[in-house]
Amino acid sequence: RKPSSEWALHTTFYKHKPHARAVVHTHSMFCTTMAVLGEPIRAVHYVIGDAGAAEVPCAPYQLFGTEALAEAAMEVCGKSNAVLLGNHGLVCCGKDIKGAYGLACNLEYVAELQYRAMSIGKPNVLTEEQMAEVMVKFQSYGQPGAKKTGY
Ligand SMILES: [Zn+2]
Numbered sequence: 001r002k003p004s005s006e007w008a009l010h011t012t013f014y015k016h017k018p019h020a021r022a023v024v025h026t027h028s029m030f031c032t033t034m035a036v037l038g039e040p041i042r043a044v045h046y047v048i049g050d051a052g053a054a055e056v057p058c059a060p061y062q063l064f065g066t067e068a069l070a071e072a073a074m075e076v077c078g079k080s081n082a083v084l085l086g087n088h089g090l091v092c093c094g095k096d097i098k099g100a101y102g103l104a105c106n107l108e109y110v111a112e113l114q115y116r117a118m119s120i121g122k123p124n125v126l127t128e129e130q131m132a133e134v135m136v137k138f139q140s141y142g143q144p145g146a147k148k149t150g151y
Pocket of ligand 1: 006025026027064088089
């Protein structure tokens with residue numbers, strides 16, 4: 001079959017993130033809402049730690065299906081396993097498709113929380129120190145011996 005029009009976007013994750021074995025790209029409502037605002041997804045809930053970073057940055061707008069879009073995404077991605085695409089959506093990766101999909105779902109949850117909090121006030125964002133604690137705890141999260149797909 002013909003590859004996705006976003007093949008360059010998917011490929012750049014495999015090239016630059018050696019642990020990535022699956023990439024998910026979505027136009028999910030709340031992630032895309034943040035992308036329309038040019039706002040990163042912030043640590044308004046500890047679940048964002050699933051992205052491997054305390055913030056999911058937003059790349060500037062580029063035309064869909066272009067290498068410029070893939071380059072812009074990787075330029076701002078840093079150590080995060082996810083990035084928002086300005087006025088477009090979200091792309092994220094995982095060690096398998098279940099992990100990448102789970103991360104996309106968790107980020108949609110955090111983006112919705114951020115949206116709701118911004119609608120009625122100023123969200124309290126967890127500090128780098130608080131998120132560092134989360135990252136340490138995520139390493140031993142879940143049942144011993146259970147296959148981990150996300151955090
Ligand atoms: Zn798209």
